[in-house]
Amino acid sequence: MKLSDRARLILAAALLVTLGAKLLWTRDAPAPDDALFVATAEETLRAQGFRTERIVRRFGTIVRGAREGCRLMVGDYPANGMFAEPLAAESRGIGATRFIWRGETSAQAPKPWPLLEFYLKRELGRLGFRPARRPILAVAANAACDAGAIDWTPLATLPR
Amino acid sequence: MTVRAAQRSLAVTRAQLFYGLFLIATLNGFVGLAARSIEGAGWAAAAFDLFGISAILWAALAAGLKILGEDDGTAPLRRGDVAIALVLLLAALLPIPPASAVALTAASLWAALTAAPGSPLRRAAIVFLAITGAILWGRLLLAGLSRPLLDIDAVFVAGTLGVEHQGNMIWSADGANRIIVAPGCSSMQGMSLAIVFWATVNQLFRVGFGWKALSYCLAALAATVAINVLRMGAMLRWPEHQAEIHHGWGMHVAMWTTLAAVVAICLFGARREAFGPR
Numbered sequence: 001m002k003l004s005d006r007a008r009l010i011l012a013a014a015l016l017v018t019l020g021a022k023l024l025w026t027r028d029a030p031a032p033d034d035a036l037f038v039a040t041a042e043e044t045l046r047a048q049g050f051r052t053e054r055i056v057r058r059f060g061t062i063v064r065g066a067r068e069g070c071r072l073m074v075g076d077y078p079a080n081g082m083f084a085e086p087l088a089a090e091s092r093g094i095g096a097t098r099f100i101w102r103g104e105t106s107a108q109a110p111k112p113w114p115l116l117e118f119y120l121k122r123e124l125g126r127l128g129f130r131p132a133r134r135p136i137l138a139v140a141a142n143a144a145c146d147a148g149a150i151d152w153t154p155l156a157t158l159p160r
Numbered sequence: 161m162t163v164r165a166a167q168r169s170l171a172v173t174r175a176q177l178f179y180g181l182f183l184i185a186t187l188n189g190f191v192g193l194a195a196r197s198i199e200g201a202g203w204a205a206a207a208f209d210l211f212g213i214s215a216i217l218w219a220a221l222a223a224g225l226k227i228l229g230e231d232d233g234t235a236p237l238r239r240g241d242v243a244i245a246l247v248l249l250l251a252a253l254l255p256i257p258p259a260s261a262v263a264l265t266a267a268s269l270w271a272a273l274t275a276a277p278g279s280p281l282r283r284a285a286i287v288f289l290a291i292t293g294a295i296l297w298g299r300l301l302l303a304g305l306s307r308p309l310l311d312i313d314a315v316f317v318a319g320t321l322g323v324e325h326q327g328n329m330i331w332s333a334d335g336a337n338r339i340i341v342a343p344g345c346s347s348m349q350g351m352s353l354a355i356v357f358w359a360t361v362n363q364l365f366r367v368g369f370g371w372k373a374l375s376y377c378l379a380a381l382a383a384t385v386a387i388n389v390l391r392m393g394a395m396l397r398w399p400e401h402q403a404e405i406h407h408g409w410g411m412h413v414a415m416w417t418t419l420a421a422v423v424a425i426c427l428f429g430a431r432r433e434a435f436g437p438r
Contacts, residue, residue: 001175001176001230001232001280003176003179007171007172007180010180014249014252015184018187018188018249018252018260019187019188022188022191022192022255022257023194023198026195026255026256026257059340079303080302080303080306081306082306082310082328084307084327085329086329086340089326089329115303115304126256127255127256
Protein backbone atom coordinates (compact mmCIF):
# COMPACT_ATOMS: atom_id res chain seq x y z
CA MET A 1 0.00 0.00 0.00
CA LYS A 2 1.31 3.40 -0.92
CA LEU A 3 -0.08 6.77 -0.01
CA SER A 4 -0.31 9.35 -2.78
CA ASP A 5 1.49 12.66 -2.34
CA ARG A 6 -1.89 14.32 -1.87
CA ALA A 7 -2.88 11.86 0.86
CA ARG A 8 0.48 12.34 2.60
CA LEU A 9 0.00 16.11 2.50
CA ILE A 10 -3.50 15.86 3.98
CA LEU A 11 -2.26 13.48 6.69
CA ALA A 12 0.66 15.75 7.60
CA ALA A 13 -1.65 18.77 7.77
CA ALA A 14 -4.14 16.89 9.98
CA LEU A 15 -1.35 15.82 12.34
CA LEU A 16 0.09 19.33 12.46
CA VAL A 17 -3.26 20.93 13.24
CA THR A 18 -4.48 18.39 15.83
CA LEU A 19 -1.18 17.78 17.62
CA GLY A 20 -0.04 21.39 17.43
CA ALA A 21 -3.28 22.65 18.93
CA LYS A 22 -3.07 20.14 21.78
CA LEU A 23 0.57 20.86 22.55
CA LEU A 24 -0.09 24.60 22.59
CA TRP A 25 -3.32 24.36 24.53
CA THR A 26 -3.11 21.49 26.98
CA ARG A 27 -1.17 21.68 30.23
CA ASP A 28 -0.71 19.17 33.00
CA ALA A 29 -3.75 19.46 35.22
CA PRO A 30 -2.88 20.96 38.61
CA ALA A 31 -2.99 18.47 41.47
CA PRO A 32 -5.50 18.96 44.29
CA ASP A 33 -4.15 21.44 46.82
CA ASP A 34 -3.51 19.26 49.88
CA ALA A 35 -2.20 22.18 51.94
CA LEU A 36 -5.39 24.14 51.34
CA PHE A 37 -7.48 21.15 52.44
CA VAL A 38 -5.49 20.79 55.66
CA ALA A 39 -5.59 24.53 56.45
CA THR A 40 -9.35 24.69 55.80
CA ALA A 41 -9.95 21.58 57.93
CA GLU A 42 -8.03 23.16 60.81
CA GLU A 43 -9.92 26.46 60.47
CA THR A 44 -13.25 24.62 60.30
CA LEU A 45 -12.57 22.66 63.48
CA ARG A 46 -11.05 25.57 65.40
CA ALA A 47 -14.07 27.72 64.55
CA GLN A 48 -16.16 25.09 66.32
CA GLY A 49 -14.02 25.03 69.43
CA PHE A 50 -11.66 22.15 68.62
CA ARG A 51 -7.95 22.00 69.34
CA THR A 52 -6.30 20.67 66.20
CA GLU A 53 -3.21 18.65 65.41
CA ARG A 54 -1.67 17.75 62.07
CA ILE A 55 -0.61 14.15 61.54
CA VAL A 56 1.79 14.07 58.60
CA ARG A 57 2.04 10.76 56.82
CA ARG A 58 3.71 9.82 53.57
CA PHE A 59 0.32 9.41 51.87
CA GLY A 60 -1.02 12.76 53.12
CA THR A 61 -1.81 14.90 56.13
CA ILE A 62 -4.67 14.19 58.51
CA VAL A 63 -6.15 16.70 60.91
CA ARG A 64 -7.15 15.54 64.36
CA GLY A 65 -9.47 17.55 66.55
CA ALA A 66 -10.31 17.40 70.25
CA ARG A 67 -13.00 19.25 72.19
CA GLU A 68 -13.83 18.12 75.72
CA GLY A 69 -14.37 14.34 75.38
CA CYS A 70 -14.87 14.48 71.63
CA ARG A 71 -11.99 13.28 69.45
CA LEU A 72 -12.14 13.12 65.69
CA MET A 73 -10.02 13.10 62.55
CA VAL A 74 -10.60 14.26 59.01
CA GLY A 75 -8.66 13.45 55.87
CA ASP A 76 -8.90 14.05 52.12
CA TYR A 77 -10.07 10.78 50.54
CA PRO A 78 -9.01 10.42 46.88
CA ALA A 79 -11.80 9.52 44.46
CA ASN A 80 -10.00 6.37 43.29
CA GLY A 81 -10.06 5.04 46.86
CA MET A 82 -6.41 4.10 47.11
CA PHE A 83 -5.96 5.52 50.63
CA ALA A 84 -8.92 3.76 52.25
CA GLU A 85 -6.71 1.42 54.29
CA PRO A 86 -4.20 3.98 55.56
CA LEU A 87 -7.04 6.31 56.57
CA ALA A 88 -8.83 3.43 58.29
CA ALA A 89 -5.60 2.61 60.12
CA GLU A 90 -5.33 6.22 61.30
CA SER A 91 -8.92 6.20 62.55
CA ARG A 92 -8.37 3.10 64.69
CA GLY A 93 -8.81 4.04 68.34
CA ILE A 94 -11.13 6.88 67.36
CA GLY A 95 -14.05 5.30 65.56
CA ALA A 96 -15.26 3.96 62.25
CA THR A 97 -14.53 6.04 59.16
CA ARG A 98 -17.48 7.78 57.53
CA PHE A 99 -17.40 9.55 54.19
CA ILE A 100 -18.96 12.93 53.45
CA TRP A 101 -19.46 14.12 49.90
CA ARG A 102 -21.88 16.79 48.68
CA GLY A 103 -23.44 16.90 52.16
CA GLU A 104 -24.22 13.18 52.18
CA THR A 105 -22.66 10.93 54.83
CA SER A 106 -22.12 7.25 54.13
CA ALA A 107 -20.31 4.29 55.65
CA GLN A 108 -18.91 3.32 52.24
CA ALA A 109 -16.88 5.77 50.18
CA PRO A 110 -18.79 7.05 47.14
CA LYS A 111 -17.06 5.98 43.94
CA PRO A 112 -18.52 6.44 40.44
CA TRP A 113 -19.72 10.06 40.63
CA PRO A 114 -16.72 11.52 42.45
CA LEU A 115 -14.44 9.63 40.07
CA LEU A 116 -16.30 10.87 37.01
CA GLU A 117 -16.22 14.41 38.41
CA PHE A 118 -12.50 14.07 39.10
CA TYR A 119 -11.76 13.07 35.50
CA LEU A 120 -13.99 15.75 34.00
CA LYS A 121 -12.39 18.44 36.15
CA ARG A 122 -8.92 17.13 35.38
CA GLU A 123 -9.56 17.52 31.66
CA LEU A 124 -10.95 21.01 32.26
CA GLY A 125 -7.83 21.75 34.31
CA ARG A 126 -5.67 20.70 31.36
CA LEU A 127 -7.46 23.28 29.24
CA GLY A 128 -6.61 26.01 31.70
CA PHE A 129 -9.94 26.11 33.56
CA ARG A 130 -9.85 25.99 37.32
CA PRO A 131 -13.11 24.36 38.45
CA ALA A 132 -13.71 24.11 42.19
CA ARG A 133 -13.24 20.64 43.64
CA ARG A 134 -15.51 18.83 46.02
CA PRO A 135 -13.31 16.60 48.16
CA ILE A 136 -14.56 13.43 49.79
CA LEU A 137 -14.04 13.84 53.53
CA ALA A 138 -12.97 10.76 55.47
CA VAL A 139 -14.14 11.46 59.02
CA ALA A 140 -13.84 9.35 62.14
CA ALA A 141 -15.20 10.43 65.51
CA ASN A 142 -15.46 8.79 68.92
CA ALA A 143 -18.73 8.09 70.72
CA ALA A 144 -18.54 11.37 72.67
CA CYS A 145 -18.84 13.40 69.47
CA ASP A 146 -22.11 14.47 67.98
CA ALA A 147 -20.79 13.97 64.47
CA GLY A 148 -23.97 15.33 62.90
CA ALA A 149 -23.56 18.64 64.71
CA ILE A 150 -20.19 19.41 63.15
CA ASP A 151 -20.42 21.80 60.23
CA TRP A 152 -18.18 20.66 57.39
CA THR A 153 -19.52 23.21 54.89
CA PRO A 154 -16.19 25.09 54.42
CA LEU A 155 -14.59 21.80 53.24
CA ALA A 156 -17.46 20.87 50.90
CA THR A 157 -16.06 22.92 48.02
CA LEU A 158 -12.48 24.10 47.66
CA PRO A 159 -11.13 26.38 44.92
CA ARG A 160 -8.36 23.91 44.01
CA MET B 161 -22.35 11.91 0.16
CA THR B 162 -22.42 8.29 -1.02
CA VAL B 163 -19.60 5.91 -0.21
CA ARG B 164 -18.51 5.84 -3.86
CA ALA B 165 -18.63 9.62 -4.13
CA ALA B 166 -16.59 9.87 -0.92
CA GLN B 167 -14.08 7.36 -2.24
CA ARG B 168 -13.78 9.25 -5.53
CA SER B 169 -13.33 12.61 -3.83
CA LEU B 170 -10.95 11.27 -1.20
CA ALA B 171 -9.17 8.98 -3.68
CA VAL B 172 -8.26 6.53 -0.92
CA THR B 173 -8.77 2.86 -0.28
CA ARG B 174 -10.08 1.53 3.00
CA ALA B 175 -6.61 0.61 4.24
CA GLN B 176 -5.25 4.05 3.32
CA LEU B 177 -8.11 5.77 5.15
CA PHE B 178 -7.56 3.74 8.32
CA TYR B 179 -3.78 4.19 8.05
CA GLY B 180 -4.34 7.93 8.43
CA LEU B 181 -7.09 7.60 11.04
CA PHE B 182 -5.13 5.21 13.26
CA LEU B 183 -2.02 7.40 13.06
CA ILE B 184 -3.92 10.61 13.87
CA ALA B 185 -5.92 9.10 16.75
CA THR B 186 -2.97 7.27 18.32
CA LEU B 187 -0.63 10.27 18.30
CA ASN B 188 -3.42 12.50 19.61
CA GLY B 189 -4.11 9.94 22.31
CA PHE B 190 -0.41 9.97 23.26
CA VAL B 191 -0.29 13.76 23.48
CA GLY B 192 -1.71 13.95 27.01
CA LEU B 193 1.15 11.83 28.37
CA ALA B 194 3.68 13.63 26.18
CA ALA B 195 2.53 17.09 27.30
CA ARG B 196 2.95 16.04 30.93
CA SER B 197 6.44 14.71 30.19
CA ILE B 198 7.48 17.87 28.29
CA GLU B 199 6.09 20.16 30.99
CA GLY B 200 7.86 18.20 33.71
CA ALA B 201 11.23 17.58 32.10
CA GLY B 202 11.54 19.90 29.08
CA TRP B 203 11.66 18.94 25.42
CA ALA B 204 15.13 17.35 25.33
CA ALA B 205 14.73 15.18 28.44
CA ALA B 206 11.17 14.27 27.42
CA ALA B 207 12.38 13.20 23.97
CA PHE B 208 15.11 11.08 25.60
CA ASP B 209 12.36 9.48 27.71
CA LEU B 210 10.25 8.80 24.57
CA PHE B 211 7.89 11.57 25.78
CA GLY B 212 6.81 9.46 28.74
CA ILE B 213 5.32 6.84 26.41
CA SER B 214 6.48 3.24 26.66
CA ALA B 215 8.73 1.90 23.91
CA ILE B 216 6.16 -0.89 23.57
CA LEU B 217 3.49 1.62 22.53
CA TRP B 218 5.76 3.29 19.98
CA ALA B 219 6.69 -0.16 18.61
CA ALA B 220 3.00 -1.12 18.46
CA LEU B 221 2.18 2.06 16.54
CA ALA B 222 4.98 1.37 14.03
CA ALA B 223 3.98 -2.30 13.72
CA GLY B 224 0.29 -1.45 13.26
CA LEU B 225 1.14 0.92 10.41
CA LYS B 226 3.54 -1.64 8.90
CA ILE B 227 0.79 -4.27 8.94
CA LEU B 228 -1.56 -1.86 7.17
CA GLY B 229 1.20 -1.27 4.62
CA GLU B 230 0.85 -4.94 3.59
CA ASP B 231 -2.67 -4.27 2.31
CA ASP B 232 -3.08 -4.74 -1.43
CA GLY B 233 -5.38 -1.74 -1.60
CA THR B 234 -8.30 -3.53 -3.21
CA ALA B 235 -10.84 -3.19 -0.40
CA PRO B 236 -13.12 -0.23 -1.13
CA LEU B 237 -14.59 2.05 1.50
CA ARG B 238 -17.61 0.67 3.33
CA ARG B 239 -20.76 2.40 4.39
CA GLY B 240 -19.92 3.76 7.82
CA ASP B 241 -16.21 4.37 7.18
CA VAL B 242 -16.74 8.04 6.35
CA ALA B 243 -18.84 8.56 9.48
CA ILE B 244 -16.16 6.89 11.61
CA ALA B 245 -13.54 9.11 9.95
CA LEU B 246 -15.51 12.28 10.64
CA VAL B 247 -16.12 11.35 14.29
CA LEU B 248 -12.45 10.48 14.78
CA LEU B 249 -11.24 13.73 13.19
CA LEU B 250 -13.68 15.72 15.31
CA ALA B 251 -12.39 13.96 18.45
CA ALA B 252 -8.79 14.66 17.39
CA LEU B 253 -9.61 18.35 17.02
CA LEU B 254 -10.90 18.50 20.59
CA PRO B 255 -8.19 19.62 23.00
CA ILE B 256 -8.85 16.53 25.15
CA PRO B 257 -6.43 13.63 24.46
CA PRO B 258 -8.69 10.90 25.92
CA ALA B 259 -11.33 11.82 23.31
CA SER B 260 -8.89 10.58 20.66
CA ALA B 261 -8.32 7.36 22.60
CA VAL B 262 -12.10 6.79 22.71
CA ALA B 263 -12.34 7.51 18.97
CA LEU B 264 -9.43 5.13 18.32
CA THR B 265 -11.33 2.45 20.23
CA ALA B 266 -14.41 2.99 18.07
CA ALA B 267 -12.42 3.06 14.81
CA SER B 268 -10.35 -0.02 15.64
CA LEU B 269 -13.43 -1.96 16.80
CA TRP B 270 -15.27 -0.99 13.62
CA ALA B 271 -12.33 -1.96 11.42
CA ALA B 272 -11.73 -5.25 13.27
CA LEU B 273 -15.39 -6.22 12.98
CA THR B 274 -15.86 -5.26 9.34
CA ALA B 275 -12.52 -6.23 7.74
CA ALA B 276 -11.96 -9.68 6.28
CA PRO B 277 -10.51 -12.27 8.71
CA GLY B 278 -6.71 -12.26 8.56
CA SER B 279 -6.63 -9.10 6.45
CA PRO B 280 -4.00 -6.45 7.26
CA LEU B 281 -6.77 -4.03 8.28
CA ARG B 282 -8.20 -6.45 10.83
CA ARG B 283 -4.74 -7.34 12.19
CA ALA B 284 -3.75 -3.68 12.49
CA ALA B 285 -7.08 -2.84 14.13
CA ILE B 286 -6.40 -5.45 16.83
CA VAL B 287 -3.02 -3.82 17.55
CA PHE B 288 -4.57 -0.35 17.83
CA LEU B 289 -7.39 -1.69 20.00
CA ALA B 290 -4.75 -3.12 22.35
CA ILE B 291 -3.04 0.31 22.44
CA THR B 292 -6.28 1.88 23.70
CA GLY B 293 -6.24 -0.66 26.54
CA ALA B 294 -2.89 0.71 27.72
CA ILE B 295 -3.52 4.44 27.23
CA LEU B 296 -7.15 4.63 28.36
CA TRP B 297 -9.20 1.61 29.39
CA GLY B 298 -6.63 -0.06 31.64
CA ARG B 299 -6.17 3.19 33.56
CA LEU B 300 -9.93 3.69 33.92
CA LEU B 301 -10.37 0.08 35.02
CA LEU B 302 -7.67 0.55 37.65
CA ALA B 303 -9.29 3.75 38.94
CA GLY B 304 -12.76 2.22 38.98
CA LEU B 305 -11.74 -1.08 40.54
CA SER B 306 -8.76 0.18 42.50
CA ARG B 307 -9.64 -1.67 45.70
CA PRO B 308 -9.71 -5.24 44.39
CA LEU B 309 -6.94 -4.69 41.82
CA LEU B 310 -4.51 -2.99 44.23
CA ASP B 311 -5.42 -5.50 46.93
CA ILE B 312 -4.43 -8.37 44.61
CA ASP B 313 -0.93 -6.90 44.25
CA ALA B 314 -0.74 -6.58 48.04
CA VAL B 315 -1.81 -10.24 48.45
CA PHE B 316 1.03 -11.36 46.14
CA VAL B 317 3.65 -9.23 47.91
CA ALA B 318 2.47 -10.28 51.38
CA GLY B 319 2.32 -13.93 50.32
CA THR B 320 5.82 -13.80 48.82
CA LEU B 321 7.39 -12.21 51.91
CA GLY B 322 5.15 -13.93 54.45
CA VAL B 323 4.03 -10.62 55.96
CA GLU B 324 0.74 -9.03 56.94
CA HIS B 325 -1.39 -6.92 54.65
CA GLN B 326 -4.69 -5.15 54.90
CA GLY B 327 -6.27 -4.10 51.65
CA ASN B 328 -3.54 -2.39 49.63
CA MET B 329 -1.38 -1.71 52.69
CA ILE B 330 1.49 -4.10 53.48
CA TRP B 331 3.64 -4.20 56.62
CA SER B 332 7.23 -5.33 56.90
CA ALA B 333 7.95 -8.49 58.91
CA ASP B 334 8.77 -6.50 62.06
CA GLY B 335 5.75 -4.23 61.56
CA ALA B 336 7.98 -1.15 61.60
CA ASN B 337 7.44 -0.17 57.95
CA ARG B 338 4.54 -0.22 55.60
CA ILE B 339 3.94 0.48 51.95
CA ILE B 340 0.74 1.35 50.15
CA VAL B 341 0.17 -0.06 46.68
CA ALA B 342 -0.90 2.97 44.63
CA PRO B 343 -2.22 2.84 41.04
CA GLY B 344 1.18 3.88 39.69
CA CYS B 345 2.76 0.83 41.37
CA SER B 346 0.06 -1.58 40.28
CA SER B 347 0.95 -4.54 38.08
CA MET B 348 -1.97 -3.50 35.87
CA GLN B 349 0.17 -0.81 34.24
CA GLY B 350 2.73 -3.33 33.06
CA MET B 351 0.11 -5.94 32.23
CA SER B 352 -1.69 -3.66 29.78
CA LEU B 353 1.65 -3.05 28.02
CA ALA B 354 2.40 -6.78 27.96
CA ILE B 355 -0.95 -7.36 26.23
CA VAL B 356 -0.12 -4.65 23.67
CA PHE B 357 3.22 -6.28 22.87
CA TRP B 358 1.74 -9.76 22.68
CA ALA B 359 -1.04 -8.55 20.35
CA THR B 360 1.52 -6.66 18.24
CA VAL B 361 3.88 -9.61 17.82
CA ASN B 362 1.05 -12.04 17.10
CA GLN B 363 -0.56 -9.78 14.52
CA LEU B 364 2.73 -8.72 12.92
CA PHE B 365 3.87 -12.33 12.43
CA ARG B 366 0.36 -13.74 11.84
CA VAL B 367 0.37 -16.09 14.81
CA GLY B 368 -2.93 -17.96 14.94
CA PHE B 369 -5.10 -17.34 17.99
CA GLY B 370 -5.49 -20.35 20.25
CA TRP B 371 -4.61 -21.82 23.62
CA LYS B 372 -0.91 -21.95 22.76
CA ALA B 373 -0.75 -18.28 21.81
CA LEU B 374 -2.86 -17.41 24.83
CA SER B 375 -0.49 -19.30 27.12
CA TYR B 376 2.40 -17.03 26.05
CA CYS B 377 0.24 -14.00 26.82
CA LEU B 378 -0.45 -15.41 30.27
CA ALA B 379 3.27 -16.12 30.73
CA ALA B 380 4.11 -12.51 29.80
CA LEU B 381 1.47 -11.25 32.25
CA ALA B 382 2.79 -13.55 34.98
CA ALA B 383 6.35 -12.30 34.43
CA THR B 384 5.15 -8.70 34.63
CA VAL B 385 3.34 -9.34 37.91
CA ALA B 386 6.28 -11.32 39.36
CA ILE B 387 8.83 -8.57 38.65
CA ASN B 388 6.53 -5.89 40.07
CA VAL B 389 5.83 -7.98 43.17
CA LEU B 390 9.58 -8.46 43.68
CA ARG B 391 10.13 -4.71 43.35
CA MET B 392 7.47 -3.92 45.93
CA GLY B 393 8.75 -6.71 48.17
CA ALA B 394 12.27 -5.23 47.93
CA MET B 395 10.88 -1.87 49.13
CA LEU B 396 9.63 -3.58 52.27
CA ARG B 397 12.67 -5.81 52.72
CA TRP B 398 15.15 -2.92 52.40
CA PRO B 399 13.27 0.16 53.64
CA GLU B 400 16.49 2.18 53.73
CA HIS B 401 16.52 1.98 49.90
CA GLN B 402 12.78 2.49 49.45
CA ALA B 403 13.09 5.76 47.51
CA GLU B 404 15.69 4.35 45.08
CA ILE B 405 13.66 1.21 44.52
CA HIS B 406 10.38 3.12 44.17
CA HIS B 407 11.36 5.85 41.72
CA GLY B 408 15.13 5.62 41.23
CA TRP B 409 17.35 2.89 39.84
CA GLY B 410 15.04 0.18 41.18
CA MET B 411 12.19 1.46 39.03
CA HIS B 412 14.45 1.46 35.94
CA VAL B 413 15.75 -2.04 36.67
CA ALA B 414 12.18 -3.32 37.09
CA MET B 415 11.00 -1.50 33.94
CA TRP B 416 13.80 -2.81 31.72
CA THR B 417 13.63 -6.33 33.17
CA THR B 418 9.88 -6.39 32.54
CA LEU B 419 10.39 -5.14 29.00
CA ALA B 420 13.07 -7.76 28.32
CA ALA B 421 10.93 -10.57 29.80
CA VAL B 422 7.79 -9.57 27.89
CA VAL B 423 9.70 -9.19 24.60
CA ALA B 424 11.49 -12.52 25.09
CA ILE B 425 8.34 -14.45 26.02
CA CYS B 426 6.20 -13.00 23.22
CA LEU B 427 8.92 -13.48 20.58
CA PHE B 428 9.57 -17.02 21.82
CA GLY B 429 5.85 -17.72 21.46
CA ALA B 430 5.96 -16.45 17.88
CA ARG B 431 9.40 -17.93 17.04
CA ARG B 432 8.17 -20.18 14.21
CA GLU B 433 6.26 -17.40 12.50
CA ALA B 434 8.86 -14.70 13.23
CA PHE B 435 12.12 -16.54 12.59
CA GLY B 436 11.13 -19.75 10.76
CA PRO B 437 11.14 -20.29 6.99
CA ARG B 438 8.42 -18.32 5.22
